[in-house]
Amino acid sequence: MDLSRLSTDALASFAVFADHLNFTRAAEELHISQPALHVKVRKLSETLGRPLYTRRGRRLALTSTGELVARFARDLDARMTAFLDDVHGTAPGRVPTLAAGEGAYLYLLGDVVRPGVRLINGDRARTLSAVRTGRADLGVAVLDVLPADIEAVPLAAYPQVLVLPDDHPLTAKPHLTLADLADAALIVPPPAGPHRIALERALRAAEIPWSLAVEAEGWPLMLHFASLRVGLAVVNGCVPPPPGLTGREIIDLPAVPYYALHLPGRADDPLVAGLLTDIRASLRSTPCTSRSPSTSTPPPRPSGPSSPMSNAGPA
Incomplete structure (x- = not known):
């Protein structure tokens, strides 16, 4: 060479x-x-x-x-x-860069999005690539398998919830199971999305019949269709239902874990540490109910199998 x-x-x-x-x-x-x-x-x-x-x-x-x-x-x-x-003799001009998906920006990272932080918006694959290439100092994503070459710091884990109109009969129950979705018309993402794949796999394993109401990309559009009573939607528990809708946890679906991602050896980097501090403060200020990541089973490393719903949703 x-x-x-x-x-x-x-x-x-x-x-x-x-x-x-x-x-x-x-x-x-x-x-x-x-x-x-x-x-x-x-x-x-x-x-x-x-x-x-x-x-x-x-x-x-x-x-x-x-x-x-x-x-x-x-x-x-x-x-x-x-x-x-x-x-x-000039002052350093490094700007922290954060990579995350639509759902994380909308429902988890609101207080972190401010002038002085450079943002990259993309799906999980693009977020991981941004961290691996050094384009992003920190990434936030839902993971079903922990990458071997990136440090993954648990942030929060959220239950899966069914969003339905306030006057729907299922709102009388404090929580739901997959069996409660029998014969429901569901609002789901396009077929290639991880949320759609995982949800279909879980319903099939439980032998629950269901029908397609409409396909929609992203939580906001799914909630919009639910508000119009087109069907019911399964979303991450960090997504607050809008007025007129109620969320009920589906207890036999595993929680969805969000992780902060950075390159090995950068935990003490001021840019990484600063973003992590801001993200944790933002999570404490959100109204969403999360399951403690310390009590959730962590995803496997690359050689292990993935959980049927641990990669659900637009991260």
Whole structure:
């Protein structure tokens, strides 16, 4: 391997590409042509002798090597910035970056979303990638399997609840079981979503018949359809029912655990520690009822099986 060909320019360009996973948008940010960026990434891949990204249909995804390269490039940029700050006697300008999904931002992290915190919005896979590549200092996600290469700090675990109109007969019960969902018309996410897959698996295992009311993406739209009495919705317990709706815990579905995610060795980093402190304060101020993460069974490491409902919902 000719390491003299490993240019800092190519590394910096690849870090921008890793942010977007789109050559057109990355090239625009770098103020270069798309073919020029393609050449930089291709030559970097050839120098390392490893593919840096894969194409899945029309979507691009980083390989494990690509994640390592992006993390190294960002670390190199941070060290260079700190060095120049020392040379010029200027104050460090690092900004904490948080990655999470729609549900976490809407129902868990409201007090953390403020000026001075850079935000990345994406599903669980994108959140994990943002942490692995160093793009995010901290991520928040629901996990069914604990990653081996990332520190996962338990935050809270929430029960699964059925959201239904205030005047529905099931509201007379303090809590529900899957059997209470028999023959119900349910509002569910699209088929490929983890919440839909896990819910169907649990209902099938319990031999509970049900019908599809409507497919909806995200908790807000599911709650909107429930308000219109289109059907009933199973959501995470951190999602407060709007006026006119009531939530009842389904006691034979396992709790949904949220974790804070960061790279090993960064627990004492002021950016990571500061975000964690703010998140815990935000969780204490939310009206949601959670199950203590210390009393919940933690998800397995990658080699273990996953719980049927532990990955439910838009994290």
